[in-house]
Amino acid sequence: MEAVVLHEQGAAGPRLTRIDPPSRSEDGVLVRMLAASVNRVDLYMRDSGAGITHELPLVMGVDGVGEVLEAGPGSAFRSGDRVILYPYDFCGRCRYCLAGDQPLCTRAHIFGEHVDGTFAQVMAVPERALVRLSPDADLHQAATLGVAYLTAWRMVFGKVAIGPGRIVFIQGAGGGVAYAAMQLARMAGARVIVSTSGEEKLAHFRSLGVEAVDYRDSDMVKQVLALTDDEGADLVIDNVGEKTWGASLRIMARGGHLATCGATTGAHPSADIQRLFVRQLSIHGSTMGSLEEFRRLVRAFETGAFVPPIDSVYPLAEVPAAFARLEEADRMGKIVISIAEPQGAA
Incomplete structure (x- = not known):
């Protein structure tokens, strides 16, 4: 063979x-x-x-x-x-x-x-x-489904109770896991904001009804906070790593959560420990998902909940x-x- x-x-x-x-x-x-x-x-x-x-x-x-x-x-x-x-x-x-x-x-x-x-x-x-x-x-x-969508499923559903009324911010949404997380968070009824780059990608997400900001803009964090009345996101999904870590922490709402599954731009960012404890932020590492999570993901796909x-x-x-x-x-x-x-x- x-x-x-x-x-x-x-x-x-x-x-x-x-x-x-x-x-x-x-x-x-x-x-x-x-x-x-x-x-x-x-x-x-x-x-x-x-x-x-x-x-x-x-x-x-x-x-x-x-x-x-x-x-x-x-x-x-x-x-x-x-x-x-x-x-x-x-x-x-x-x-x-x-x-x-x-x-x-x-x-x-x-x-x-x-x-x-x-x-x-x-x-x-x-x-x-x-x-x-x-x-x-x-x-x-x-x-x-096996890698990108299963990883996104656990990040969206396995760490925080995401649903209507929640705000999810996703870094680098053009990537496989990030795009999957965008779809799953929307499926759950959450409000989704993404970062991406280039007019074509920005237009793509906006055509889907997703709020999108350009991560190359120096005031990206301010843009996201303005969209959320300065509250920030309940859940931030970041699989980029060192390059986006600081922005991800600043975008988190008080008591918010950050789920990470990758470090393609570096694995050793500043922890910004004072922000973590003053705002009572939580960081979650995530890799793929359980067999039961996979079964649920496959069934959701088969019903046409996302494509x-x-x-x-x-x-x-x-x-x-x-x-x-x-x-x-x-x-x-x-x-x-x-x-x-x-x-x-x-």
Whole structure:
């Protein structure tokens, strides 16, 4: 079979490679992959992977959808079932798994980081890491849910009670996780304000009815505070890191919350401790979400509560080009890898 394998770090590292198909373990399911999506962590694995325990060569890709090829006799799945991958292979036995918080599992392995991932024609997946997907679901849209939307779901719903009457401010809303958070916060009925750059992106968000400010403006913080009658936002979502951290803290309402899941511009900002304790602010770290949160996310998607925007679609052989597109400033929406057509498709 064919897969995109990371052979060494660097731009030339990911290559379409012919490898042996995987074998199904006793508790596993063989899945014929149909689509996957590209995430920032794929670029991190390509360029460094520092701090993530892994060995090369490694099949890349964290999230995706497929259909069952083969399952064990006691499995809940049958050949042909449409499935979506929960990105974690969790142990199910540690205190965190038993409490239903799988992202904190002490033995977790993430596809495309610690073990072979989704940019492959066939995967062997533990049954516990599969969720049934409606056969009517759009495959390209569903392929975007596992990382960006699951991470956004926990940031929006898992840390603070967000709903009508709440104000959510989102930094860099053109990115995958931030855009997903915007959609989910609006789905919950919150008032959403975003930062982005460029007239085209500003116009895009405003056309959706979302208040948008340009983060390149020196008075961006004042603009946001003016929009909120100087109160600020109940929840600030920031996956940018050091570059936006100070502004994010100043935008928070008294008693407000900041949820962070990334540090692409640096990991060591000023803590501004006096502001934290005087205003009684809370900072929450967040990474992906639990299996139950994932199930709820998938069901919300299947009801049409939100529609993931697709920027572009690339075949499996052109994953390096998809990585290059992810790094372009004018990208809007998720980048999808089309791997195969469903069986029976015209």
